[in-house]
Amino acid sequence: MIHAQNLTRRFQLKNETVEAVRGIDIDIAPGEIVAFLGPNGAGKSTTLRMLTTLLPPSDGTATVAGFDVRRDPVEVRRRIGHIGQGNGSFDGLRVSEELYTQGRFYGLDRGTARARAAELLDQLDLSEQAERDVARLSGGQRRRLDIAMGLIHRPGLVFLDEPSSGLDPQSRANLLDHIRRLHRDEDVTIVLTTHYLDEADAVAERVIVIDHGTIIADGTPDQLKSKVSGDLITVTLQDPGQASAAVDVAHRIPTAHEIQPQSDGVAFRVEHGDIAMPELVRALDRAGLAMSGVQVQRPTLDDVFLNLTGRSLREED
Structure with a gap:
C-alpha cells in the first residue's frame, strides 16, 4: 500500500x-x-x-x-x-x-x-x-x-x-x-x-x-x-531508613539488574516480574523489612524511546 x-x-x-x-x-x-x-x-x-x-x-x-x-x-x-x-x-x-x-x-x-x-x-x-x-x-x-x-x-x-x-x-x-x-x-x-x-x-x-x-x-x-530489559519492580518500605537494606535484598534476586536506590526503597528490573515477586517477598521478610507497597510495571513505549535515545518521550512533550 x-x-x-x-x-x-x-x-x-x-x-x-x-x-x-x-x-x-x-x-x-x-x-x-x-x-x-x-x-x-x-x-x-x-x-x-x-x-x-x-x-x-x-x-x-x-x-x-x-x-x-x-x-x-x-x-x-x-x-x-x-x-x-x-x-x-x-x-x-x-x-x-x-x-x-x-x-x-x-x-x-x-x-x-x-x-x-x-x-x-x-x-x-x-x-x-x-x-x-x-x-x-x-x-x-x-x-x-x-x-x-x-x-x-x-x-x-x-x-x-x-x-x-x-x-x-x-x-x-x-x-x-x-x-x-x-x-x-x-x-x-x-x-x-x-x-x-x-x-x-x-x-x-x-x-x-x-x-x-x-x-x-x-x-x-x-x-x-521486548527490547527493554525486563519488568520494573518498585518496592517502598514502611521505614524509609531501611532503604539501603532493600538494595542489598534486590542484589540477591536472580536476574535483578539496573538496581536503583530510592528514598523509601528500591527499584530494579527483572526478566519476569510475576515470577520474581514471590522470591522478593520472602527475601524481604527474611531481612525483617516491612513493605508499604510494591509495583510491577511492564515496559512501555516510553521505556522503548528512553532505551533508544537516552531521553523520555514525555520530556519532549
Whole structure:
C-alpha cells in the first residue's frame, strides 16, 4: 500500500538548511494499522504530508496506493483519505450537508453520496447530530466528522495526523474505539501519527518510531517493548531508613539488574516480574523489612524511546 525509499525533506530557513526528514524507508502492507510515534518536530507530520502529496519530497521516491506521489498526485488523492490536525469541516453547513457535499466533490452521484453519508453518520455515532450545524459540535464530534469526510469515497488507505490532539481523555478514548472499529469494518489501511504513548499502544498493530527525521525502531508494540530489559519492580518500605537494606535484598534476586536506590526503597528490573515477586517477598521478610507497597510495571513505549535515545518521550512533550 505504501513503498518509500530514501524519502527526504529539507526546508530552507533564512541561510540555514533544516532536514526535517532524513532519508527514510517505509513499506506498509494492505490492511495494516500503523502509528508513527515520536516527539513534536520529529518529522512525523512532514512524512505524512509527503505521502499524501501535500508536500513534494526533496529526495527519494514513494508510491502510495500504487501511484507515484510525484508523477501521479491526483491518482494518489483519489484513493486516500486524509484527516489533518486542523478541523476540515465548514461551520456554515449542517453535518449531513457537509458529508453529502464532500461525497459530491469525490464524484459520487446524489443518491450514493446521501446513502454513504447516512452510513458513516451511523458508524461514527453522529446520526443524532445530522441536522445540527457543524459549528455546534463538540471537539470529539467534530473530529469524528472529519474522519467521516475522509472515508466518504471508500478509500483503501486513510491517513490520520494526530487525530486526538486537543481532545479530553473521554473523547480521545471514544475516538480510538471508532478508529479500531472502522479498521475492522471498512477493511482500510490506517496510518496515524501521534506523540501519545497509550494511543500508539492501544490502536496500532505496528509502531514506527521517528526521531530527528529518521526511523529508529519499527515493530509491533510487544516486539519493541521486548527490547527493554525486563519488568520494573518498585518496592517502598514502611521505614524509609531501611532503604539501603532493600538494595542489598534486590542484589540477591536472580536476574535483578539496573538496581536503583530510592528514598523509601528500591527499584530494579527483572526478566519476569510475576515470577520474581514471590522470591522478593520472602527475601524481604527474611531481612525483617516491612513493605508499604510494591509495583510491577511492564515496559512501555516510553521505556522503548528512553532505551533508544537516552531521553523520555514525555520530556519532549
